[in-house]
Amino acid sequence: MRCGRVGRVPPAAKLALAFAAVLLTVLLPRKPDPLYAVPAAILLGAVVACRVSPIYLLRRLLWAEFFILGIAILSLFSPETRPVCLAVLLKSNLCVTAMLLLTWTTPFHEILRVLRRLRLPAVMLATLALMSRYLPVLGEEARRMERARASRTYGGGRRVIWRSLATVLGQLFIRSADRAERIYLAMTARGWK
Amino acid sequence: MHLPDGFLDGKTALLTAGAAGTGIALALRQVKQTLAPRQTPMLGLAAAFIFAAQMINFPVLAGTSGHLVGGVLAGVLLGPAAAVIVMTCVLMVQCLMFNDGGLLALGANVFNMGIVNVWGGYFVFRLFQRMPWMEPNRATLFAASFAAWFGTVLASLTCAGEIACSGTAPWGVTFPAMASIHILIGLGEGLLTGLVLTAVLRARPELVAGWGGQQRVGGSGFLSYGLLVSLGLAVFVAPLACPWSDGLEAVAKTLGFEHRAAGPLFPSPLGNYHLPFIRSAATATALAGVAGILVAFIGAWLLASRLVPKLAARKDHANSQG
Numbered sequence: 251m252r253c254g255r256v257g258r259v260p261p262a263a264k265l266a267l268a269f270a271a272v273l274l275t276v277l278l279p280r281k282p283d284p285l286y287a288v289p290a291a292i293l294l295g296a297v298v299a300c301r302v303s304p305i306y307l308l309r310r311l312l313w314a315e316f317f318i319l320g321i322a323i324l325s326l327f328s329p330e331t332r333p334v335c336l337a338v339l340l341k342s343n344l345c346v347t348a349m350l351l352l353t354w355t356t357p358f359h360e361i362l363r364v365l366r367r368l369r370l371p372a373v374m375l376a377t378l379a380l381m382s383r384y385l386p387v388l389g390e391e392a393r394r395m396e397r398a399r400a401s402r403t404y405g406g407g408r409r410v411i412w413r414s415l416a417t418v419l420g421q422l423f424i425r426s427a428d429r430a431e432r433i434y435l436a437m438t439a440r441g442w443k
Numbered sequence: 444m445h446l447p448d449g450f451l452d453g454k455t456a457l458l459t460a461g462a463a464g465t466g467i468a469l470a471l472r473q474v475k476q477t478l479a480p481r482q483t484p485m486l487g488l489a490a491a492f493i494f495a496a497q498m499i500n501f502p503v504l505a506g507t508s509g510h511l512v513g514g515v516l517a518g519v520l521l522g523p524a525a526a527v528i529v530m531t532c533v534l535m536v537q538c539l540m541f542n543d544g545g546l547l548a549l550g551a552n553v554f555n556m557g558i559v560n561v562w563g564g565y566f567v568f569r570l571f572q573r574m575p576w577m578e579p580n581r582a583t584l585f586a587a588s589f590a591a592w593f594g595t596v597l598a599s600l601t602c603a604g605e606i607a608c609s610g611t612a613p614w615g616v617t618f619p620a621m622a623s624i625h626i627l628i629g630l631g632e633g634l635l636t637g638l639v640l641t642a643v644l645r646a647r648p649e650l651v652a653g654w655g656g657q658q659r660v661g662g663s664g665f666l667s668y669g670l671l672v673s674l675g676l677a678v679f680v681a682p683l684a685c686p687w688s689d690g691l692e693a694v695a696k697t698l699g700f701e702h703r704a705a706g707p708l709f710p711s712p713l714g715n716y717h718l719p720f721i722r723s724a725a726t727a728t729a730l731a732g733v734a735g736i737l738v739a740f741i742g743a744w745l746l747a748s749r750l751v752p753k754l755a756a757r758k759d760h761a762n763s764q765g
Contacts, residue, residue: 282466324612342449349542358540377532380487388491422643426492430485
């Protein structure tokens with residue numbers, strides 16, 4: 251298990267912990283405050299305990315940073331909201347770290363099991379399960395079609411790119427509809443109702 | 444447009460979560476009534492499809508790029524109620540699997556991109572799709588691409604409103620920033636929605652649920668979602684955008700709970716600014732919005748009339764081949 255001892259914590263507890271960490275952080279006062287050290291220390295401890303690779307953590311944080319910085323800059327424009335800016339930056343970075351820890355330690359099918367116990371409606375559970383299962387399949391299919399497209403329309407201007415992008419997406423939708431039909435038949439053949 | 448945690452305060456997060464929950468419950472009820480068991484796997488595959496489509500970036504302006512939101516595309520392809528479920532699942536997976544969008548902000552994200560985007564766009568789609576003087580193919584394409592633009596801009600407005608409502612950044616700043624970017628991104632969304640729809644209509648028109656208006660959406664669905672979306676706009680956007688936002692405080696005063704609130708429920712829209720350009724930026728963005736509507740409308744019109752001959756040609760070709 252890639253996350254050491256933490257991997258044995260039940261997924262429900264991990265989800266609850268992440269939720270609590272995010273809630274705690276969001277409810278902190280909206281100005282730089284020594285209280286921010288509390289979630290920061292907890293999360294730092296969790297990062298060490300989960301053995302997250304720091305490079306992975308930093309890369310994902312950086313990826314989220316564009317949008318976070320974008321909004322935080324907006325709050326600099328008015329004297330009323332200016333003090334909020336730093337707090338908001340701290341808060342969202344702490345929250346993103348908490349969620350990163352959750353996804354690092356908990357595969358989606360385990361989260362799905364928790365959601366099932368939380369009585370999420372059956373339609374949504376089925377949709378989530380099928381979606382997470384077929385995401386890599388569809389991604390691979392899209393890559394294949396894109397490669398085929400690129401080899402046929404070598405070069406090509408901007409217009410060709412838009413048009414072919416749309417054709418790839420349209421084809422992808424048609425193929426997923428056909429696949430859904432086959433899945434339905436396979437599911438009923440195995441006694442799903 | 445995926446809001447991370449930390450930008451919304453508790454009040455806004457609760458309000459949006461409530462609105463999103465109501466919208467999902469309505470959608471679930473409709474889907475249970477109308478969806479054949481045969482179509483159940485389609486929702487999951489469509490969600491995976493929308494997710495894959497969102498990963499494709501297109502250039503907006505030098506340097507920046509946007510990506511499809513896909514709410515209107517899903518609404519036209521699957522029907523609006525199913526699209527709400529699909530978008531909700533996409534956002535849940537993005538939050539819980541890929542850290543895109545916050546956990547407490549999930550309600551706001553579902554409300555913006557899953558409900559306001561889908562239904563706001565779908566209202567416009569149905570409005571223009573029924574134009575009697577247009578050929579149905581052309582009306583469908585035109586309505587879908589214009590609705591995609593409209594839905595994107597509408598969702599960005601509620602998103603900006605939620606940030607402003609939380610007191611994170613003033614509306615006079617979030618509105619121009621979010622709206623101007625999404626007026627542009629929306630053009631890409633509209634173009635791509637129109638092109639993708641053409642590709643599907645050309646090959647397998649029977650897959651498009653919104654095709655020719657044969658899809659049945661109960662009047663109650665229209666009514667309740669219309670109410671929900673306009674309530675969302677009324678709560679998050681109107682008090683900030685309109686000069687009569689003081690009316691809300693007047694109501695609070697007459698009801699006698701104004702002294703109980705620690706501060707005003709909503710930060711005053713354009714008051715208390717020391718920077719004059721913010722006020723003019725908001726006005727300029729509103730004007731740009733009007734221009735954007737015109738550009739998107741004409742663009743969608745031209746797109747539809749360019750694409751329809753292609754559809755017809757392909758059909759004749761297929762017929763002659765037998």
